[in-house]
Amino acid sequence: QVQLVESGGGLVQAGGSLRLSCAASGSIISINTMGWYRQAPGKQRELVALMSTGGTTDYADSVKGRFMISRDNAKNTVNLQMNSLNAEDTAVYFCYFKQLFKSYYGQGTQVTVSS
Secondary structure (H helix, E strand, O other), rough: OOEEEEEEOEEEEEEOOEEEEEEEEOOOOOOOOEEEEEEOOOOOOOOEEEEEEEOOEEEEEEHHHOOEEEEEOOOOOEEEEEOOOOHHEEEEEEEEEOOOOOOEEEOEEEEEEEE
């Protein structure tokens, strides 16, 4: 089992920035993927950004150039720096972890962007 603990999030004005962090613990192997998904009210959960232990990244088109994912493999942590936030970024953000074909999600943290 893997446990995920998220921090960050909150309320920010449009154009502002926020940083999300997530720490994974438990039975972790050296090859895995960490990242973030989000779910806005009335919408399906969607990919925001992923990063493998090897450094390969994947971003949703809607956040490219505004969000940056980073991770510390030794600490099993992942961060999401979110810049130029807009109202469409308002959602619950979930930390994501995948290894050995099994996926885990954190409890979620609310990000609200006021216009």
